Amino acid sequence: MFGAKRIIVCDVTKSGITATIFSKTAKGLVVEKKVENTSFQELHTEFGVKQVRLLLSEQGPIDQILKAASDAGLIVESHESASVAMARVASQVHEPFLLVYPQVVPEFVCAICDGNVLEVSRVDPLGSLEDTKRAFIEHLTKTQGITVRAIATNIPDPVVGLAMKKDSGKFEKNKLPIPLILGIVLALFLAIGFFSIRLWKSSLTVSSQIVITPTPTVVPIDRIKLKIEVQNGSGEAGLAGKGKKVLEDARYTKVATANADNYDYTGVTVKGKTAAISAFVIADIKSSYPQATASSTLLDSASLLDAIVILGKE
Numbered sequence: 001m002f003g004a005k006r007i008i009v010c011d012v013t014k015s016g017i018t019a020t021i022f023s024k025t026a027k028g029l030v031v032e033k034k035v036e037n038t039s040f041q042e043l044h045t046e047f048g049v050k051q052v053r054l055l056l057s058e059q060g061p062i063d064q065i066l067k068a069a070s071d072a073g074l075i076v077e078s079h080e081s082a083s084v085a086m087a088r089v090a091s092q093v094h095e096p097f098l099l100v101y102p103q104v105v106p107e108f109v110c111a112i113c114d115g116n117v118l119e120v121s122r123v124d125p126l127g128s129l130e131d132t133k134r135a136f137i138e139h140l141t142k143t144q145g146i147t148v149r150a151i152a153t154n155i156p157d158p159v160v161g162l163a164m165k166k167d168s169g170k171f172e173k174n175k176l177p178i179p180l181i182l183g184i185v186l187a188l189f190l191a192i193g194f195f196s197i198r199l200w201k202s203s204l205t206v207s208s209q210i211v212i213t214p215t216p217t218v219v220p221i222d223r224i225k226l227k228i229e230v231q232n233g234s235g236e237a238g239l240a241g242k243g244k245k246v247l248e249d250a251r252y253t254k255v256a257t258a259n260a261d262n263y264d265y266t267g268v269t270v271k272g273k274t275a276a277i278s279a280f281v282i283a284d285i286k287s288s289y290p291q292a293t294a295s296s297t298l299l300d301s302a303s304l305l306d307a308i309v310i311l312g313k314e
Contacts, residue, residue: 010043052069
């Protein structure tokens with residue numbers, strides 16, 4: 001089904017695989033078909049796919065995914081994160097700017113300039129997104145001497161970005177080989193406060209200088225020092241022990257187990273001494289407990305524990 005002039009990009013997420021088939025023409029790339037909720041095996045056996053490009057999560061299990069593709073008989077031409085792929089689409093923007101993605105439920109914020117990813121950071125699920133962006137901008141200024149005064153309000157399509165990648169890994173900066181038939185708006189508008197940039201233009205228009213309010217110094221959280229108690233809130237035998245193993249695999253060293261005050265809990269709830277600790281623990285267990293949420297209350301400041309993880313019924 002697929003000829004030599006076709007490029008297959010697989011967007012691999014926790015919910016599944018979506019394959020986008022591009023035709024490589026003299027005018028550029030044309031979207032031919034999109035296959036949702038597919039698998040590597042299905043692409044190989046039913047669609048005759050031999051080579052794929054993989055779009056992966058910023059912190060996904062790369063080795064496992066590559067092995068799964070290989071086991072299905074596929075050759076992985078290249079693989080990269082969404083931030084790298086989006087940077088390729090925005091290669092003609094020569095001023096540093098931020099991308100917050102995914103747009104629906106933001107998980108990451110990254111800084112991009114001249115088609116390169118400067119740095120990527122995870123969004124605090126319990127904090128203010130605006131505070132996260134401002135803190136990240138200030139961090140870049142302090143650590144890299146980079147001044148960022150723009151944030152993209154419309155993000156590039158990372159699937160298209162990976163499809164644009166040359167076989168050598170290089171790409172053209174002066175020409176975007178994406179025809180209008182793709183139906184993709186490449187003119188992104190960046191804005192923060194009164195600052196605005198129109199992408200794909202060499203000139204920048206600044207109507208007012210952005211003012212970044214300094215944020216308080218954040219004390220780093222050390223997993224080794226945190227005292228965590230995993231509580232069985234469902235009554236299932238051995239459940240707390242499984243949770244303890246998850247935390248120990250995440251490099252926590254002070255983990256205890258206990259039964260919760262009742263067995264009527266549902267899902268996974270994390271209660272920390274501070275909201276930051278709750279968010280920190282949730283981020284570490286997300287791969288095993290993707291539905292983990294923070295408790296609406298915090299532990300008492302005098303508690304001997306830093307956080308409690310309650311495992312309830314699914």
